[in-house]
Amino acid sequence: MRAPRRFIKIMIFNLLIKKDFQKLARHLLYLLHNKNKM
Secondary structure (H helix, E strand, O other): OOOOHHHHHHHHHHHHHOOOHHHHHHHHHHHHHHHHHO
């Protein structure tokens, strides 16, 4: 299940507005991990 890049950008933007940096960091680490797998 892959999210469109636009959706990911919106999601990150929303997390930044909410100052939810813990979730943001986890999400970015998840993306990096998936990129390394490919």
